[in-house]
Amino acid sequence: MNKRLLRVLSSSDIILEVLDARFPDLTRIPAIERYAKKKGKGLIFVLNKVDLVPKEYAENWKKLLQKEAPTVFVSTKKRWGTRILRKTIRGLTEKRPLYVGIVGYPNVGKSSLVNVLVGRHAAGVSPKPGFTRGEQLLKLSKGVYLVDTPGVVDSKDETLLLLVGGKDPSRAKHPELAAHVLLTNLHAMGELPFKDLEEYAQHKGFLMKGGEPDTRRAAIDLIRRFQRGEIGKSYEWMKELKV
Template structure:
């Protein structure tokens, strides 16, 4: 039985950021906004009396009605901003929050936290108006925390993705684990397809031109057939198909979403 991965390094980074920052911007993925909230980090922030703003990023990938529903749920606990680095929406609202915060203190440090691949670097680059943080669809591209000057007295703390005590497959479904590093990508892709079939099956047809069936493994085979991924002897290359689906999910090519 696979053990949840240790998160000692991330825990020490999270605690360091939480002690240095006056306020936290937690970035979540609009496609799975509740699943990409890091409750452990939120609890650590609460214990330290640090205000948390939830930035729902990638709102361009989901319908407005869906993201509003997510916002209404999260707002019961924390203020929420709807943001899209791609469309630059929500930028003015975030800048207004920063302006208000900077009135309260001489120097303001904002810790930008979240799972890998939720778009922390894209948020920072949008606010800074230039590329200062590494962006990549590959989870885990930010290596160490960096202090980025936004204004005279305002700093952003860019951090590596904070992963808590979770299993690889859970992280992969959150788009926070590189598919090539998975022990069993097929099993994870089947779990992801199951979620998509339950919540928005048409996303599979939109992405691959394949009508999904109730059985996620059979759907995986159909996608492999459509992509013509084969191994010697002509059988479907299931593992290659599974990794392709997981990468497409990370890159936002599969337009599915759920709470």
């Protein structure tokens, strides 16, 4: 765990673990959940980006996750679920002042969540001593404060990070592996006609000087389209990626 993450965790009574509703299990962070349990901190699963999945899919995940911690659907994009989330936070404990921290993988929507939760009340207040700039507390409601810098978890598994949208593919060392896994699965489900990256590169006209297919460029393009939700309608196959 990095320092910022530890700071967010240790200064919070309640931890909002933001998960991507498309692949909740792959964006869970066991180390954080263990920490929360050990320190007696409240944990809430926030399934963000529910606008990108069918209702039934989200409901199935909720049923499973709910057994471990309160689970709330959110779409910061559509502004769904924020009222229920506030209510869930308030209902978890009577403790006031109550400090709430947000953690999660890169790109799951932590900053967006801060913005929708705080909204126009966004004012940096610091009732807690020792908070420096950028680590102020934002008022959520009476006596409830949000630690304003989310804690980011970085996975060392680049392929997984690329597929769950936690890394910009153009900055990846080896985007081809993730793209290969993605393409193979989408092809098997009949969602893409191309059987390998070469074919995809050729189709896109991504060629190198000698006319060879540019598979790196093809991989970056394919992963980017998947991250944006332009391709890939089901995510069940991703369960296999869990280590």
